[in-house]
Amino acid sequence: MSERSPFVADFLNESGLNRQFVFDLSALPADIADKLAPQAGERQLILFGHGGRRLWECVKASGLTGENPIDDYSIRTVERWFAEQVPGHRYRILFPGDQPIGLQALGKLAGWHHPSPIMVGVDREWGSWYAYRAAVIADTDFAPSPAEEARSPCPSCVTKPCVAACPADALHGGQFDLERCSRYRLQPESACAHGCRARQACPVGSQHRYEDAQIMHSYSRSLAVIRQYYR
Ligand code: SF4
Numbered sequence: 049m050s051e052r053s054p055f056v057a058d059f060l061n062e063s064g065l066n067r068q069f070v071f072d073l074s075a076l077p078a079d080i081a082d083k084l085a086p087q088a089g090e091r092q093l094i095l096f097g098h099g100g101r102r103l104w105e106c107v108k109a110s111g112l113t114g115e116n117p118i119d120d121y122s123i124r125t126v127e128r129w130f131a132e133q134v135p136g137h138r139y140r141i142l143f144p145g146d147q148p149i150g151l152q153a154l155g156k157l158a159g160w161h162h163p164s165p166i167m168v169g170v171d172r173e174w175g176s177w178y179a180y181r182a183a184v185i186a187d188t189d190f191a192p193s194p195a196e197e198a199r200s201p202c203p204s205c206v207t208k209p210c211v212a213a214c215p216a217d218a219l220h221g222g223q224f225d226l227e228r229c230s231r232y233r234l235q236p237e238s239a240c241a242h243g244c245r246a247r248q249a250c251p252v253g254s255q256h257r258y259e260d261a262q263i264m265h266s267y268s269r270s271l272a273v274i275r276q277y278y279r
């Protein structure tokens with residue numbers, strides 16, 4: 049068997065897409081691999097994510113001003129990475145895009161996703177301040193990434209300050225109550241219209257907390273979706 053190529057990460061790390069995970073398609077569970085509908089020659093799925101503040105700094109510096117500058121920037125960065133760092137490969141960007149991708153299922157396989165009382169995964173290094181940014185299927189032959197293990201801080205978090213910080217009481221009983229959260233966020237005086245009090249109360253990875261403008265950007269988008277839903 050020929051030797052695998054090492055993954056080329058420096059450009060991505062500097063560009064804010066500082067989490068990467070390589071899956072061999074042949075090693076993915078069938079239900080996930082089938083949904084990807086691989087084409088001839090495609091061998092790998094590469095998951096690109098970000099952790100911390102660097103991505104937003106890069107997005108601002110890029111001058112992109114569309115409706116979703118983070119997606120636009122992520123696509124542009126992945127395209128540049130393929131063109132400049134690993135030329136000669138065929139690839140298709142599945143996410144961002146219209147194709148349904150089980151990002152959280154992939155995140156679990158990678159060891160990136162760990163359930164928490166809040167609605168997002170929490171990681172012992174990044175806290176909740178990370179996200180999936182792109183998923184790409186390619187004809188590459190990188191060494192597959194090893195799954196990251198034992199990264200959930202929640203089981204050993206005794207006081208669970210996130211639960212107490214939620215003004216809507218939407219996290220009690222260990223179950224996130226989306227309806228309760230959404231209705232509270234829609235209230236005129238809501239403290240959570242443009243951010244989540246519970247998420248901000250989690251002490252894990254707080255040094256990586258997004259800057260206010262990024263939080264405002266993300267939560268304004270989710271608030272618009274909720275408004276649409278409850279119209
Ligand atoms: S406050 Fe504790 S339980 Fe809540 S998300 Fe953070 S680590 Fe998990």
Ligand code: SF4
Nearest residue numbers: 214229240244245246
């Ligand atoms: S957004 Fe507000 S209401 Fe919803 S879970 Fe977070 S703290 Fe609770």
